[in-house]
Amino acid sequence: MGLFARLLGRRDTGEDHPAATAASTAAAAPPQGRPVIDPAFGDAELARLRAFVGVGSWPGARAVLDAAADQDELTLMVEAVADVKGAETLIGRALAADPDDALLQLAQGARHVSWAWEARTRASARNVSEEQWKLFHERLESAEEHLYRAAELDPELLGPWYFLQISGRGASIDREAARHRFEAALRRRPGHLASHRQRLQQLCEKWQGSHEQMHAFARGAMLAAPEGSPLGELVARAHIEHWLSLPPEEDAAYMAQEHVRGQLHEAADRSVRHPDYRRGRDWPIAHNVFAMAFALSGQPAAAHLFFAELGDRATELPWGYWGDAAEVYERTRLRCAKG
Structure with missing residues (x-):
């Protein structure tokens, strides 16, 4: 070695583990002089977005999301929302009032992907309990329902196809289906780095x-x-x-x-x-x-x-x-x- x-x-x-424990790592106060794992990457707008979600303000979060410069940035911002623990409750309330809002469906789907990995934990597969596996797959199934609904409501959205790559790997979909999801993302944004990262993992x-x-x-x-x-x-x-x-x-x-x-x-x-x-x-x-x-x-x-x-x-x-x-x-x- x-x-x-x-x-x-x-x-x-x-x-x-996409989105694994970044927020929880940052929440613990590190010893002085050590780097901090910041899930907002030091970006003020991402930090503001996460703060709105953290205090339960969907209108505040939505204003930041609506100001995204393009589909790449919107997808990154939705991922930032999805990594906040408990976000599914906030988004769920907003979604109940407007179930045909594509962005809400996307955000809830993305959150359920992250939520699934929270159930799965970072333990090796042999150390994941039967109940954890069950919850993992239930949340992935729910995520896919929301993501496909978002794609149906707004076919131009990149986000559903990015997050479907992650959920698909967790669900062990076949190679052809995985390739289809990657290619669907690229049809909307050919140079999307995050989708290429997911494809690399798949390969x-x-x-x-x-x-x-x-x-x-x-x-x-x-x-x-x-x-x-x-x-x-x-x-x-x-x-x-x-x-x-x-x-x-x-x-x-x-x-x-x-x-x-x-x-x-x-x-x-x-x-x-x-x-x-x-x-x-x-x-x-x-x-x-x-x-x-x-x-x-x-x-x-x-x-x-x-x-x-x-x-x-x-x-x-x-x-x-x-x-x-x-x-x-x-x-x-x-x-x-x-x-």
Whole structure:
């Protein structure tokens, strides 16, 4: 096991949990001087939206959602709403008064996806109880009903097809159905990064794919997009996923390969390091992914540049695969700063 693998305290469950515990992690007051896992990514508008949901003000939340610049931003904002515990009650009351509101149906569907994973917990599959599995699938079924209703009410919405990719993976739908949901999202927003992230997960070996499929998808999507597109992040994610799947005696050697290091630089140069790259509200996600990938590949100087831009803006994933995300982030940041 390599230096950075030991530093991370590697502990992967083999599961992927979209929206898993970010809010609960941020709710606990961390020791002074540690990064905080902020589910709003340091973005004031996302924080305001979550605050409205947290205090039970749907009109306030709706005003923020209605001001979204485009479908990408609206989908991100709906995901922020969905991650707030108890949001299903607030949205349910609003939905009872207006069941044909597409945005309400979308928000409730998204919330039920997140709510399902709360029931499922982050435990490994063998440690999830029969009652937890039952609740997980019930909530996923409810989520899909709301999401399909949203898509029916407003066929132009991107959000339903993004969240249906997550619910579909949880429900273990077949490969063709999973591909259909991804393609439906892309017909509405071809360069939607979050949907590409979900497709990458679907193609991981631990789900329904293979390393070859995963890497081919990541690289193909990056090269098909114009330079400055955020899709280069997929290449870094694919290498981290590959690293996760390897035994400790092989993982460091894999990441240290010259072609892996070269692909990480190529991906960063075509995306987050390109002059045409534009940061979205959730830009810290990509920077955290690249920071980890460069650290794991034994390139602390490259990783340090990302940490310098991030400051304390750590994200739950990918660091949360190995325990307390803020702690792992801080250890890795300090080590990379020393070179």
